Amino acid sequence: MEPSPAQASPLMRFGLAMLCMAAFLALPGIADKGIVFLAGTVALQMVFGLTWNLMFGQTGLVSFGHASFFAVGGYAYAYAARALPQVHPLLTFAGAGLLCAAIAALVGLIALRRSQGVYFAILTLALSQIVYLVISSSAALGREDGFTGIRRPKLPLGWTTIDLAAGNAYYYFIVVVSALLAGIVWWVTHSRVGRVFRAIQQDPERAAFLGIPVQRYRLMSYAIASGVAGVTGALFGPWLQILTPEVAHWTASARPILYTLLGGVHFFWGPAVGALGFAVLEYGTRTLHGISEIVTGAILLAVVLAAPGGILGAVARLRQRITGKERRP
Amino acid sequence: MSTTFTRRHFTGLLAASGAGALSLSSKGARAQSGPIRLGLISPLSGSQEIIGRYQLAGATIAVNQINQAGGVLGRKLELVPRDDKAAPAAGVAASKDLVGAGVNLMFGVLSSGVALAIAPTLQGDNAVLVLSAASANELTHDQFSPNLFRISDQAFMRQRALARLVAADYPAITTWTAINPQTAIGTSNWDSFVDGLMQFYPELTKKQVEVAEAIWAKFGATDYKNDLTQLMRRSSEGLYCGVYGGDAVTMFGQAASYGLTKKFKVIVDPGSEFIIAQAMGKNTPPGLWSGFHWYFGAYKGRKINDELYDAYVKQTGDKFPAGYVGEAHAAVLAYAAAIQKAGGTETAQVIRALEGLTFDTCKGERTIRKEDHQAICDLNFVQFGPDSSDQGWTVTGHKVIKGADAIEPPTPGQPLKFQYNKK
Numbered sequence: 001m002e003p004s005p006a007q008a009s010p011l012m013r014f015g016l017a018m019l020c021m022a023a024f025l026a027l028p029g030i031a032d033k034g035i036v037f038l039a040g041t042v043a044l045q046m047v048f049g050l051t052w053n054l055m056f057g058q059t060g061l062v063s064f065g066h067a068s069f070f071a072v073g074g075y076a077y078a079y080a081a082r083a084l085p086q087v088h089p090l091l092t093f094a095g096a097g098l099l100c101a102a103i104a105a106l107v108g109l110i111a112l113r114r115s116q117g118v119y120f121a122i123l124t125l126a127l128s129q130i131v132y133l134v135i136s137s138s139a140a141l142g143r144e145d146g147f148t149g150i151r152r153p154k155l156p157l158g159w160t161t162i163d164l165a166a167g168n169a170y171y172y173f174i175v176v177v178s179a180l181l182a183g184i185v186w187w188v189t190h191s192r193v194g195r196v197f198r199a200i201q202q203d204p205e206r207a208a209f210l211g212i213p214v215q216r217y218r219l220m221s222y223a224i225a226s227g228v229a230g231v232t233g234a235l236f237g238p239w240l241q242i243l244t245p246e247v248a249h250w251t252a253s254a255r256p257i258l259y260t261l262l263g264g265v266h267f268f269w270g271p272a273v274g275a276l277g278f279a280v281l282e283y284g285t286r287t288l289h290g291i292s293e294i295v296t297g298a299i300l301l302a303v304v305l306a307a308p309g310g311i312l313g314a315v316a317r318l319r320q321r322i323t324g325k326e327r328r329p
Numbered sequence: 330m331s332t333t334f335t336r337r338h339f340t341g342l343l344a345a346s347g348a349g350a351l352s353l354s355s356k357g358a359r360a361q362s363g364p365i366r367l368g369l370i371s372p373l374s375g376s377q378e379i380i381g382r383y384q385l386a387g388a389t390i391a392v393n394q395i396n397q398a399g400g401v402l403g404r405k406l407e408l409v410p411r412d413d414k415a416a417p418a419a420g421v422a423a424s425k426d427l428v429g430a431g432v433n434l435m436f437g438v439l440s441s442g443v444a445l446a447i448a449p450t451l452q453g454d455n456a457v458l459v460l461s462a463a464s465a466n467e468l469t470h471d472q473f474s475p476n477l478f479r480i481s482d483q484a485f486m487r488q489r490a491l492a493r494l495v496a497a498d499y500p501a502i503t504t505w506t507a508i509n510p511q512t513a514i515g516t517s518n519w520d521s522f523v524d525g526l527m528q529f530y531p532e533l534t535k536k537q538v539e540v541a542e543a544i545w546a547k548f549g550a551t552d553y554k555n556d557l558t559q560l561m562r563r564s565s566e567g568l569y570c571g572v573y574g575g576d577a578v579t580m581f582g583q584a585a586s587y588g589l590t591k592k593f594k595v596i597v598d599p600g601s602e603f604i605i606a607q608a609m610g611k612n613t614p615p616g617l618w619s620g621f622h623w624y625f626g627a628y629k630g631r632k633i634n635d636e637l638y639d640a641y642v643k644q645t646g647d648k649f650p651a652g653y654v655g656e657a658h659a660a661v662l663a664y665a666a667a668i669q670k671a672g673g674t675e676t677a678q679v680i681r682a683l684e685g686l687t688f689d690t691c692k693g694e695r696t697i698r699k700e701d702h703q704a705i706c707d708l709n710f711v712q713f714g715p716d717s718s719d720q721g722w723t724v725t726g727h728k729v730i731k732g733a734d735a736i737e738p739p740t741p742g743q744p745l746k747f748q749y750n751k752k
Binding site: 041148 | 442454
C-alpha cells in the first residue's frame, strides 16, 4: 500500500516497529513468567498472521488451512532435531521452512491452476484436515498425545555457543528471529515482487493482460507465506516443548484470519497488531472461565462492525480526522 | 434430569473461587501469614469443561472443609483456578501465569497432553504440580520430572486391575477381544489390559487366555457400523470397550440394534464412569464394568468420603459425582498434609514432604512413592445394568482393588516395560 497522508510516514512506521521489538526484548525484565510465555507465543503468531496476509492482502489468495504449514514446520523441526542432533539448529529451522515452501509449491502447482477464490479456500481446508489426521494417527509423531520432549537447542555461533534452554535465552531468540522473519515478509511486500502481487490483488485479469504471469506470482506468494509460517511453527515446538495435533486444527487456521480482520487487512502490520490485540483480549478475560470466549467474541464482533478497517483502519481515520486531510482513494 | 450439574452451579462455584482470581493482581506481595494459594489447572471451558467442573467442585469443597477446620499451619487455603482448555499451549500459559503470580503449588490437569507440556517447565519455574487425573504412563516413567507428582491412578495399573477383576470373577471367560480408539491412550490402555490378562488368568484360574486382534475405530467417529459388523463376527466371549466418553455413547447407541450387549458375556470399559449409563438409560448394557477414579458408593461409612459426597450433592444437586471430584479433593488434601509435614510452602520443602507421603482421602489412604512420585491408591470399578426406575439404570455392584496388587515397580526416566504382554 502506498503511504497516504492519513498514515504514518515510512520512517515513523519503522520507528514504531523498532519500539515494538524493544518492548518485547525488555519484557522479561519487567513482567512475570506468565506474560513472557504469552509474549513469545504472540511474537510467533504475529509473524504467522503476517504470512497469511502476504497471500490474502497481496495476491488475494484465501487460505483456510494456513495452520497446516505451521504444524508441518513444527513437527518437521521436532523430528529432525531428534533424529539428526548433530545438524546446526539454524539449518534445521531453515530446513523446516524450506520443506513447507516446497510442499506449498507442489500443492499450489496443482491447486492454483484448478481453483481460485472459495475453491482454493476449501482445498486448503481439506489439505489441513489431511495434515491433522496424518499427525493424529502417526505413532512416530505421538498421535493425539503429542510429540513430547522437544528440547531447546544449543546454538553454536563459531566463537561461542548459546544454550537456548537457559533462562530467557529462547525467548530472546524467538523475538529476534520473528523480527527477521517479519523483515523478510516486509521486504517481499515492498519489493518489485510485492508491487506485482498488489497488481494481481487489485485486478488479476488486468495484471495478466499487462503480461504478468499471475499463477506464477500467486504460487510464489503461497510458497513464501507457507515457508515462513513453517519456520514460525518450527520455533514454536521448542518453546512449548510439546506439539499436539491441535496446532494443525482448523481453529488454528482461523486465527490468522481473525488477526487480519482485527488489525486491518489493508495494512502491512494489520495482522501483527491483530495478533497482539487478540492476545491482550484473551489475557484480560482469562479468569472469566466459561464466558471468556463469549466476551472475546463479542468484542471482536464489535471491532469488526464498528471499524471495518480493523484497529489500524480506525487509527488511520482518527489521524485523518485530526489532521483534516483526505485519504487518497 | 434435575440432578445434573448445570452451568448455574458451575458459575456459582466460580464466584466462590473468584476471590482467588482477583487477588492475583497484588502479585507476590504476600507475607508468610497470608493465605496459602493453590493453583488449579483444569479445563474450565471448551468440550472438556464437563470434566473440569468436577475438578473445580472437588477442589472447592476440600479448600472449604480445610478452612472451616482452621486451615493449614494456621493459614487459610485459597484456590486460584486457571483454564487450560484441555490444550497444551493454554495449559503451559496457565501454569506460567500462576507461577508469575507467585503460586508455586499447582494441581489438577485432566489431559495427559497438557500434563506432558507442563512437566518439563516445572523445574525451571521452581513449581510443583500434583496431577489428579492425567493418566498417561510416561508422566511417571520416560517423562518423569522431580517436580511432578500423581495422586491418581495411571493407565497401566487401572487396566491391569480391571484384568485382575475379570480373571477372578469370570474364570470361564478366557477369550477376549476389543474395540479401541486409534489414540495413544487407546493403545496403551489395551496393551496394559492384555498384560494383566496374561498374568492373572494363569495365576488365578490356571488357564491360558486367548486374545483376538482388537478392532481400531477412529477417535471421535460418528459411524461405528463397520466396526460393529466386524465385532459381531468375533467368537470371543469377553469384550474390552476401549472407546470412551462421548464415543462410547455413540458406539453403544448404534450397537443396540446389532445385539452387541447380548453377544458378549462380559463387557468392560476403561473409565467412562457414569457417562455411558447416564446417556443410555434403559439401554445400558447389562453387566457393564466401568473403571472409576473414585466411586463414592464403595467407601460409605468413611468420614472423608461421606462428607465429600454430602457437600457435593448440597453444592450442585447432582447425586452422581464423577471420580474427578474425589481426585481433585484428594490433591488438595495431599498438599495440606505435605505443607503441614514440611512446616512451610517452599517448593523444595513441599517436594521433600510429598515424597513418600501417606495421607488419607475419600478412597482410603494413599502413599506417594518416593522414587517415581506415583501414588499407590485403590482402583475402583462399578457394574451397571438397566432397571425400571425413572433414570433407567442402576449400579449392580462395585469392586475395589488395592493399588499395590496392580502397580509396576518404579522406573523413573525409563519407559514402562510390560512383563507379560510381549508383542
